[in-house]
Amino acid sequence: MIRLADVTYRYPRATVPALDGLSFEVSTGQFCAVIGANGAGKTTLCSALAGFVPQFYRGTITGSIEVAGLNVVESPLADIAGTVGLVFSNPFNQITGARFTVRDEIAFGLENMAVPVAEMEPRIEEIMRFAGLEGLADRSPFALSGGQQQRLAIASVLVMRPKVVVLDEPTSQLDPVGAKEVFSVLRSLATTAETTVFMAEQKLEWVAAFADRVLVLHQGKLVADGPPGEVLASPDLGRYGLQPTRYTQVARAAQLAGLRSADTPLPVTLEQAVEFFN
Amino acid sequence: MSQSFSLYIPTNSGMHRLHPLTKLALVFLCLVLGLFLPGVWLSYATFALIIIPSALWGGVLPRLLSALFKTALPIALSLFLIQGLFWPGGTPILHLGPLSFKEEGLYFSIQRTGRFIMIIGSFLLLTFTTRPDELMLALNRHGIPNSITYIILSTMQIIPRFQAKANTILDAQRSRGLETEGNVLVRIRALLPLIQPLLLGSIVDIDERAIALEVRAFGRKGPRTSLLTLHDTPAQRIARWLMLLAAVAVIAWGIYLWLAPRFIA
Numbered sequence: 379m380i381r382l383a384d385v386t387y388r389y390p391r392a393t394v395p396a397l398d399g400l401s402f403e404v405s406t407g408q409f410c411a412v413i414g415a416n417g418a419g420k421t422t423l424c425s426a427l428a429g430f431v432p433q434f435y436r437g438t439i440t441g442s443i444e445v446a447g448l449n450v451v452e453s454p455l456a457d458i459a460g461t462v463g464l465v466f467s468n469p470f471n472q473i474t475g476a477r478f479t480v481r482d483e484i485a486f487g488l489e490n491m492a493v494p495v496a497e498m499e500p501r502i503e504e505i506m507r508f509a510g511l512e513g514l515a516d517r518s519p520f521a522l523s524g525g526q527q528q529r530l531a532i533a534s535v536l537v538m539r540p541k542v543v544v545l546d547e548p549t550s551q552l553d554p555v556g557a558k559e560v561f562s563v564l565r566s567l568a569t570t571a572e573t574t575v576f577m578a579e580q581k582l583e584w585v586a587a588f589a590d591r592v593l594v595l596h597q598g599k600l601v602a603d604g605p606p607g608e609v610l611a612s613p614d615l616g617r618y619g620l621q622p623t624r625y626t627q628v629a630r631a632a633q634l635a636g637l638r639s640a641d642t643p644l645p646v647t648l649e650q651a652v653e654f655f656n
Numbered sequence: 657m658s659q660s661f662s663l664y665i666p667t668n669s670g671m672h673r674l675h676p677l678t679k680l681a682l683v684f685l686c687l688v689l690g691l692f693l694p695g696v697w698l699s700y701a702t703f704a705l706i707i708i709p710s711a712l713w714g715g716v717l718p719r720l721l722s723a724l725f726k727t728a729l730p731i732a733l734s735l736f737l738i739q740g741l742f743w744p745g746g747t748p749i750l751h752l753g754p755l756s757f758k759e760e761g762l763y764f765s766i767q768r769t770g771r772f773i774m775i776i777g778s779f780l781l782l783t784f785t786t787r788p789d790e791l792m793l794a795l796n797r798h799g800i801p802n803s804i805t806y807i808i809l810s811t812m813q814i815i816p817r818f819q820a821k822a823n824t825i826l827d828a829q830r831s832r833g834l835e836t837e838g839n840v841l842v843r844i845r846a847l848l849p850l851i852q853p854l855l856l857g858s859i860v861d862i863d864e865r866a867i868a869l870e871v872r873a874f875g876r877k878g879p880r881t882s883l884l885t886l887h888d889t890p891a892q893r894i895a896r897w898l899m900l901l902a903a904v905a906v907i908a909w910g911i912y913l914w915l916a917p918r919f920i921a
Binding site: 428430434454455456459460463464466468471472473474475476477478481482485486487488489490491492493494495498499502531534535538 | 664787788789792806810813817861864865866867868871872876878879880881882883884
């Protein structure tokens with residue numbers, strides 16, 4: 379579903395590549411999270427999967443990127459739009475301003491794809507329930523809170539039913555409850571709708587709880603790739619500017635203090651921590 | 657205004673319920689009347705006889721007059737002072753020490769102020785009573801490309817968007833001790849540190865908004881559908897044609913009045 383082969387990308391006038399020799403594959407229906415310190419290349423990777431790198435940002439790219447059967451380096455952005463959905467971190471700038479109410483804002487993408495109005499309405503209602511936007515249909519998108527705007531941005535992309543959803547730190551403006559809701563929505567999307575979810579995220583506890591797989595980027599290179607339990611408990615995480623989850627930190631301290639066996643696998647989620655200390 | 661990022665004032669008046677193109681045709685006729693015919697007072701007459709009653713019907717007259725006063729007054733004052741006092745040659749009608757107001761300069765200032773009031777008044781009437789998305793849709797349905805109508809829509813939103821961004825930056829700067837209130841000099845000095853973040857931030861915003869539009873298939877070619885519905889009536893369609901014909905007639909008459917003396921000479 380997502381296939382990168384030896385991708386290296388440089389922004390215009392940059393001397394150092396933002397993505398450096400990336401190769402990996404993500405299969406259909408997988409929830410894949412990419413983590414890394416600031417400047418590791420997460421945003422660039424997300425933009426590349428949706429075709430905006432290099433088509434919008436220019437620069438030079440080598441290697442190949444295939445998403446849902448499309449060569450996103452060369453396919454027109456208008457063709458990619460219906461297949462790959464992109465949500466980024468600033469919710470305010472994702473509101474197009476072309477529509478006056480929340481309902482119409484969600485409809486905007488469907489209108490551009492010429493979806494019949496009769497089909498549009500139930501899809502909008504369904505996605506509003508899914509994203510927790512009930513009761514806000516007639517409000518101005520600009521009158522919503524940051525968290526509501528982010529949910530609107532996600533709903534506006536999901537309503538187009540893309541095969542792959544790429545999200546660049548979509549929970550940065552959300553409170554913990556809102557962030558958990560977004561992760562739950564994406565998890566069920568991957569499980570039930572067989573949509574591939576690719577998400578750059580800093581909240582490692584949620585990544586540990588919801589993702590199937592974690593990639594670690596460091597200075598544009600892929601330095602770790604595996605299940606959350608393995609990648610997030612790795613002692614190498616600190617080298618890449620990342621801090622393990624608090625469960626892993628406490629468990630590691632317990633091992634160092636001799637309270638728990640050093641052979642027991644470190645927990646990355648609350649449930650695993652409970653099991654570890656029991 | 658800040659909640660919707662447009663100047664639209666949502667009420668349910670008859671003016672609001674008119675088809676966007678009917679209001680656009682009315683504004684076009686006002687502009688043509690004020691700009692194509694000679695004379696000093698026609699712009700004022702257009703303003704008084706068309707724009708004011710329409711704004712009253714739309715329930716937006718106080719807001720329109722207030723906005724107009726704030727924008728037109730500084731321009732009118734500077735026009736009267738500069739053109740009145742420094743008109744080359746001309747007939748002096750009022751002496752102020754070594755300076756004198758010239759009749760021709762005042763005549764010119766009255767005419768230009770009238771045109772300015774009429775142009776801004778028409779624009780405000782349209783934006784106060786028309787939802788930007790409905791105007792965009794109406795224009796799309798009449799063959800104007802999406803990209804062009806989006807530029808029109810963005811133009812209608814640019815003032816409130818800039819205002820909101822500037823306020824956020826000013827708040828941040830005030831919280832760090834920047835003095836932004838006081839006499840004119842203090843206010844001008846406070847503007848300097850505002851310009852750079854405002855412009856750079858706006859460029860980033862434009863980039864991100866362009867991406868948001870592309871993600872939503874805005875660049876897709878071919879037919880589109882719309883959840884919005886526009887209400888139109890045969891009477892409005894006839895009125896639009898009549899206003900357009902009147903505008904064309906006024907333009908032709910204005911060109912004739914402009915050319916006739918040259919041919920006679």
